[in-house]
Amino acid sequence: MAKIKTDLLVIGAGSGGLSLAAGAVQMGADVVLLEGNRMGGDCLNFGCVPSKALIASANAAHGQANTARLGVANAVPQADYQAVMAHVADVIAQIAPVDSQERFEQLGVRVIREFGQFISPTEVRAGEHVITARRIVIATGSAPLVPPIRGIETVPHLTNETLFDLREKPEHLLIIGGGPIGVEMAQAHRRLGCDVTIIEAAHALGRDDPELSAIVLDTLRDEGVEIVEDAKVASIRGGAGAIVVETKGGHIFNGSHLLVAAGRKANIDRLNLEAAGIEATSSGVRVDERLRSTNRRVYAIGDVAGDMQFTHVAGYHANVVIRSILFALPSRGKNAHLPHVTYTDPELAQIGMTEVQAREQHGDKLTIACFDYDENDRAIATRQTSGFIKVMVVRGRPVGVSIVGAQAGEAIGLWALALANGLKMSQIAAMVAPYPTLGEINKRAAGAYFSPRLFDNPMIKRVVRAIQYWVP
Numbered sequence: 001m002a003k004i005k006t007d008l009l010v011i012g013a014g015s016g017g018l019s020l021a022a023g024a025v026q027m028g029a030d031v032v033l034l035e036g037n038r039m040g041g042d043c044l045n046f047g048c049v050p051s052k053a054l055i056a057s058a059n060a061a062h063g064q065a066n067t068a069r070l071g072v073a074n075a076v077p078q079a080d081y082q083a084v085m086a087h088v089a090d091v092i093a094q095i096a097p098v099d100s101q102e103r104f105e106q107l108g109v110r111v112i113r114e115f116g117q118f119i120s121p122t123e124v125r126a127g128e129h130v131i132t133a134r135r136i137v138i139a140t141g142s143a144p145l146v147p148p149i150r151g152i153e154t155v156p157h158l159t160n161e162t163l164f165d166l167r168e169k170p171e172h173l174l175i176i177g178g179g180p181i182g183v184e185m186a187q188a189h190r191r192l193g194c195d196v197t198i199i200e201a202a203h204a205l206g207r208d209d210p211e212l213s214a215i216v217l218d219t220l221r222d223e224g225v226e227i228v229e230d231a232k233v234a235s236i237r238g239g240a241g242a243i244v245v246e247t248k249g250g251h252i253f254n255g256s257h258l259l260v261a262a263g264r265k266a267n268i269d270r271l272n273l274e275a276a277g278i279e280a281t282s283s284g285v286r287v288d289e290r291l292r293s294t295n296r297r298v299y300a301i302g303d304v305a306g307d308m309q310f311t312h313v314a315g316y317h318a319n320v321v322i323r324s325i326l327f328a329l330p331s332r333g334k335n336a337h338l339p340h341v342t343y344t345d346p347e348l349a350q351i352g353m354t355e356v357q358a359r360e361q362h363g364d365k366l367t368i369a370c371f372d373y374d375e376n377d378r379a380i381a382t383r384q385t386s387g388f389i390k391v392m393v394v395r396g397r398p399v400g401v402s403i404v405g406a407q408a409g410e411a412i413g414l415w416a417l418a419l420a421n422g423l424k425m426s427q428i429a430a431m432v433a434p435y436p437t438l439g440e441i442n443k444r445a446a447g448a449y450f451s452p453r454l455f456d457n458p459m460i461k462r463v464v465r466a467i468q469y470w471v472p
C-alpha cells in the first residue's frame with residue numbers, strides 16, 4: 001500500500017475535477033487526481049460533446065431537406081447513421097487530448113486511474129494507494145437514473161452511456177423522459193430518419209417556462225416526433241428490436257429501441273461517505289453555500305453537489321472552491337447568474353428567474369419585456385422567425401431571461417454578463433448591436449422595456465413640446 005500526502009485530492013476527472021486540478025496545480029498546489037473511468041467524464045464521453053456532434057449531423061440533414069423556402073430545391077438527405085456515429089467518435093477524439101492523463105501529468109498533477117473510497121475523514125483509498133490530503137474535493141458527477149420499472153432488468157435499453165455506441169439506426173426509438181436529454185435526442189434521431197416517441201410522466205421540458213417550451217415541443221411534433229405527456233411508464237417487455245412500453249394508464253407503445261432519459265443520480269455509492277462523516281441528500285453530497293460538505297475539509301462540486309447539473313456550472317464550482325482552498329478566502333456559490341440551454345432547434349435558453357418565479361418573488365414590482373424573432377430582420381432573412389425573448393425586470397435590472405429561437409444559446413451570453421455584474425436595462429439599451437444580427441433581439445428587448453416609459457409618457461411629450469417651442 002503506497003501512502004501519498006498532498007495539498008489537494010480531487011476525486012473525479014470530469015468537467016469540475018479537471019478545471020479544479022488544472023487551476024490548483026498551475027497556482028502552485030500539490031494535486032492528486034483520481035479517475036476510475038474515462039478522463040473527461042460525462043461531458044466529453046457520454047454527454048455534451050457526443051450529443052452536440054450528433055445534433056450537428058441531424059441539423060445538417062434537416063437543412064438539406066428544407067432549402068426550398070430559400071429558393072434552393074430541397075434534397076433528400078442521405079444520413080448514414082454509422083458515418084454519423086463515426087463523426088461523433090471523431091469529435092470526442094479531437095477534444096480528448098485536452099482532458100487527457102498526459103496533459104494533466106505535464107501540468108504537474110499526479111493522476112491515479114482508480115476509483116476512490118474514503119477510509120477515514122482525511123484519507124482516501126484508490127487501488128494500492130492511500131492518499132491523505134489537506135483538502136479533498138468530490139467531483140464524481142452523476143449517472144443515468146434508471147427507474148425501477150417492471151421488466152427493466154431483462155429488456156435491452158440504452159442510456160446516454162451506451163447510445164453513442166450504436167452503429168445501426170434505430171427504426172423506432174422509444175424514449176422514457178422528456179427532459180433535455182430526451183428532447184435533444186428525440187429531435188436529432190427524427191432528423192436522421194428514425195421514428196421517435198417520447199413518453200413523459202409529467203410535462204416535457206417541465207423545468208422551463210411553458211410558454212417557451214411549447215414552441216420547441218410544437219416544432220418537434222410538426223417534424224413527426226410523438227410526444228405523450230402525463231404518461232408514467234410502468235412496465236416494459238419484449239426483446240432486442242421489438243420493445244413494448246406500457247404506461248400506468250395502460251397505453252402501449254411499440255418500438256425497436258428504448259432510451260431511458262429519466263433523470264440523474266449522483267455518483268456517491270462507491271465513496272463510502274460515512275467513513276468521512278459526510279452527509280448525503282437524495283440528490284447528492286450535502287453542501288453549504290461554500291460547497292463544503294459536513295466534513296469541513298471536504299468539498300463537493302458539479303453534478304454530485306446535486307443542484308444545477310451542467311458543465312459550465314461544474315467549472316464555476318471549481319472556481320468557487322479554489323478560492324477557499326488555495327487562498328483561504330471566503331467564497332460562496334450563487335445560482336442566479338448561471339444560464340442553461342437546451343440545444344433543440346429552436347434552442348431554449350434560460351438564466352435567472354422564469355416569469356412564474358419572478359412573479360412569486362417580486363409581485364407587482366415585476367415588469368416583463370418581450371421581443372419576437374419575427375420582427376428581427378436577420379431572422380426574417382434566414383427564415384428563422386419562430387421564437388421570442390422575455391426579460392423579467394425589477395427596479396430597472398434584469399432578474400431573469402428566457403429565450404426560445406435560433407441561436408438562443410449564443411444570445412443568452414449577454415444576459416449572463418448582465419446578471420453576473422448586476423447591469424441595468426439602461427446599460428443593455430446603450431449597447432449598439434451590429435445590424436443585422438439575431439443578437440439585436442437583446443437590445444430590442446431592452447428597447448421594449450423603455451418604450452412605454454418614453455413613448456406613452458405625457459410628461460415627456462409636454463417637455464419635448466416646451467423645448468421645441470423655445471429652440472430657435
Ligand SMILES: Cc1cc2nc3c(=O)[nH]c(=O)nc-3n(C[C@H](O)[C@H](O)[C@H](O)COP(=O)(O)OP(=O)(O)OC[C@H]3O[C@@H](n4cnc5c(N)ncnc54)[C@H](O)[C@@H]3O)c2cc1C
Pocket residue numbers: 011012013014015016017034035036037038039040041042043044046047048049051052114115116117139140141142160181267270271301302303304309310311312313314343
Ligand atoms: C446526454 C447529456 C448531454 C449533456 N449536454 C450538456 C450540455 O450541452 N451542456 C452542459 O452544460 N451540460 C450538459 N450535460 C451535463 C454535463 O455533462 C454534466 O453537468 C457535467 O459533465 C458534470 O461534470 P462533473 O465534473 O460534475 O461530472 P462528470 O463529468 O460526470 O465527471 C465525474 C467523473 O468522476 C468519475 N468518478 C465517479 N466516481 C468516482 C470515484 N469514486 N473515484 C474516482 N473517479 C470517480 C467518473 O468516472 C467521471 O469521469 C449533459 C449531460 C448528458 C448526460
Ligand SMILES: NC(=O)c1ccc[n+]([C@@H]2O[C@H](COP(=O)([O-])OP(=O)(O)OC[C@H]3O[C@@H](n4cnc5c(N)ncnc54)[C@H](O)[C@@H]3O)[C@@H](O)[C@H]2O)c1
Pocket residue numbers: 147149176177178179180181182184199200201202203204205206231232233234261262263264308309310340341342343
Ligand atoms: N443542453 C444541456 O445543457 C443538457 C442536455 C442534456 C442533459 N443535461 C443535463 O442532464 C440532466 C438530466 O437530463 P434528463 O433529461 O435525463 O433528466 P430530467 O430530470 O431533466 O428529465 C427526466 C424526465 O423523465 C421523466 N420521467 C422520470 N421517470 C419516468 C417514467 N417512469 N416514465 C416517464 N417519464 C419519466 C421526468 O418526469 C422528467 O421530465 C439535465 O437536467 C441537465 O442538467 C443538460
